[in-house]
Amino acid sequence: MRGLRPRIDALTTQLLDNLANSQAPADLHAAIALPLPILVICELLGVPYDDRDQFRAWTEAAANINDRAVSEQGLGNLFGYGMRLVEAKRREPGDDVISRLCATDGVSTEEAAMLSMALLFAGHETTVVQIGLGALLLLTSPDQWNALRNDPTLVPNAVEELLRAPGKGGGGIPRYARTDMEIDGVGIRAGDLVLLDNGAANHDPAAFTEPDRVDITRKAAAHLTFGHGLRYCIGAPLARMELQAVFSQLIPRFPTMRLAVPVECLTIRGDVLTGGLTALPVTWDR
Secondary structure, three states: OOHHHHHHHHHHHHHHHHHHOOOEEHHHHHHOHHHHHHHHHHHHHHOOOHHHHHHHHHHHHHHHHOEEEHHHHHHHHHHHHHHEEEEEEEHOOOOOOHHHHHOOOOOOHHHHHHHHHHHHHOOHHHHHHHHHHHHHHHHHHHHHHHHHOOOOOHHHHHHHHHHHHOOOOOOOOEEEEEEEEEHHHHHHOOOOEEEEEEEHOOOOOOOOOOOOOOOOOOOOOOOOOOEEEEEEEHHHHHHHHHHHHHHHHHHHHHHOOEOOOOHHOOOOOOOEEEOEEOEEEEEEOO
């Protein structure tokens, strides 16, 4: 992952160059938040970038929370695509994750395909969302935007705060209790299904002072956005690198960037598991 850092920086620069050469206003979601994670995960896994429109449609279908048939069809298409990729990598391996899975003893074609597509799905969908929401938080907090512009060394800390701050409330992550316990007077038995709301935990005033305020100087590394313990997100280092690359370059390149529409005009997707903005219209002074 560390070896991928220069490439992530270069891809970010390329996308920002394209944005700078475009007409304002522009959609920051379409220009940066969407393509960067797809470019990166394709290079890491060894997935052809030219297939992005197709697998993006399948991952969106798989994440559909309103239509089970659509979700199952998306998962089926993704798995079939993964099988074809794995078979191709077995014939002509490259320097990528899928090729390494194929070369691992005891990993069947089916398991390699399943793991590869799980990484493809989780490795770009959530980061797309976090880049968009992080940018929105900074654009609606001009003091924080300016603080980052004045002190770029704050970027790593700012990324942790931008990971913590969104997402208060939500559907929750399903887990099963391993032992009997009681939480706030409610009894939970071993084997019971519980829904863990990471966003609510990230806004716990006992852990974070004034949790609803964005403060890029806050020590927010204890957030639970990536989970905890055995269930900690395997892609956390990659997501951090992408977010750091975006915000370390975006603000110096576009110091006057601002929303091109009132914030109340922005919409959040409610039809897919990951949510996220549908668009993020921005403008800037040339």
